[in-house]
Amino acid sequence: MSTIAEFKIPYSQFLDHKGEVVQPLPEFAQDSKILIPLYRAMVEKRTFDSKAIALQRTGRMGTYASSLGQEAVGVGIGAAMKADDVLVPSYREYGAQFWRGVKMREVLLYWSGDERSNNYECQKTDLPICVTIGAHAGHAVGVAYALKLRNKNQAAVCTIGDGATSKGDFYEAINAAGVWKLPLVYVVSNNKFAISIRYEQQTAAQTIAQKAIAAGFSGEQIDGNDVIAVRQAVDQALQKARRGDGPTLIEAMTYRLSDHTTADDASRYRTQEELSQHWVFEPISRLRKYLTELKVWGKNEEDALIKECAAKVQREVDEYLNTPPQDPSGMFDHLYETLPSAFEDQREELRKKGRVHA
């Protein structure tokens, strides 16, 4: 018997959990002026995260999906993308969304249950988050196909979770992306959980990255808690996409330190012991250690950053809480570009109701 196909899945990490450099750093990471903004963005996102949970717990916001422990994935993606690339995000990649101009108050407004949140003030092209798991893997194929058709040297990044890779949508999407060699990068945040279902229950495959091989393009695994590895891998994949060399699947190995959402209680399926073990590998402290060793970061900078983040988040929270309520008839305002006359009486009914309440 002969071998007809063989494959390898590379793994990369630059900064281990102790903040030690394990292989020569890519060029960008040799410049602390580039590393510090990555660090700041992760801290800012984590500050936002705990505030969002507090808002939910105090009844001032609805269900919220935290991304505690996964900061490096979103921030690394955001930093690697160009402004005119297109992000097709899952929830939890707030780090990427913030980097690309989505406001914190918009994310808070979203989780409070207000569609106006997705009409981003500064980010006009990226898709909003997709709640039906994995459906947007296929939307991303359309986005990337449009970019290819227009030949504008842009690329799309689609983020999904490990759970989404069990869905047919994902397989149909990566299959087509491979056929058409689309300028598309899939980043799978493998945070080990789809609510309570663990990786081993999702798939018997050794890696998710290898699923790209079946679709005819390369897959790689990275330490998703190492923001340098994330930025480098996404950057390389985007360059490949822009060269016309097709899609890439990046499996970012991370860990969900939070509950699935504020409506979930992870202690039902995860021990405190397991959780504590994974805190060791979280993404922020390793970069702080490294920057501290470089002597470009210290207690003063850290204290200032914490204050700055708290103030920024508070400003955003205030803006969010002061958002004027939407008129109930607003549910018809963007149903169609122009509301067909058949539904005008229903909108009018809500308008009248709104006036009565006011």
Add this chain to the structure above:
Amino acid sequence: MPEINLVEAVNQALAYEMEHDPSVMALGEDIGVNGGVFRATLGLRERFGQDRVLDTPLSEVLIGAMSIGLSTMKIRPVAEIQFSGFLYSNLDNIINHASRMRNRTQGRLSCPMVIRSPSGGGIHAPEHHSESPEAMFAHVPGIRVVIPSSPLRAYGLLLAAIRDPDPVIFLEPTRLYRLFKQEVPDNGKAELLDVCLTIREGTDVTLVSWGAMMNEVQIAAETLSTEGIEAEVIDVATIKPLDMETILKSVAKTGRCVIVHEAPRCAGFGAEIAANLAEHGLLTLFAPVCRVTGYDAVMPLAKLEKSYIPSVEKIIKAVRKTVQFA
């Protein structure tokens, strides 16, 4: 001018719009080299290239999903789902995303896309090839549902669907694809969406139908005329949004209404029309609203499909009964 059939009219509309709007593209299974299983896209790949007339992998979910991505990026996709039963795997994309993107982003992004699919029975096709799913889609806020009933209307309505800024489910009656021909000027003139078309004027009863059943309904109307019953015939054509005004006006004149559709009766679109008549036209009615529909049974395979689809005789009987109601 040569006469063309309905499938040729679809082709003509697609070609016209692709010629005049470079953002329009077609995608689907076997639509390129093969010209589509019904030949609706014949010759388009040669004219507009394989990138704009895209043969997709055998992936219905992907076809719907990527149409969403394309349309948010200002490409206007016209997707073909080969047979109506294969639309169902796309409900997630149609209901959860295409129909909602505009509302979800408050107008920042939208999905001006068309999903074309043959629908209805009568051509001895295998299982899942003969479904009439219009009522399911009519239930979904944010989309349009359009069903042409002639080559002329197929041309004008498809142009309107492609130019519409919102997602449109465009169901093409398979039974009519090659049933008759008409002269269809290739003038790029779109029909109006959101309006019912009055095909025949009459004073005794209003016959409401759409799609392939318009054929049986028109034959029934002519036969009834020889008995002295003059039916006003309305082609709903744009199922959603429903132009109830035209139907109510007609019923106000005739006082009687028979609704004919091929889809099952239970929660079929006839129920929506009947409910509207009850709500807004009850006092104009001289007889109960009557529905002539497919059965609440699984659409049978080829051998029994004729027993399933309402016949001309069945429509005539229902109209006689409605007209004779005291």
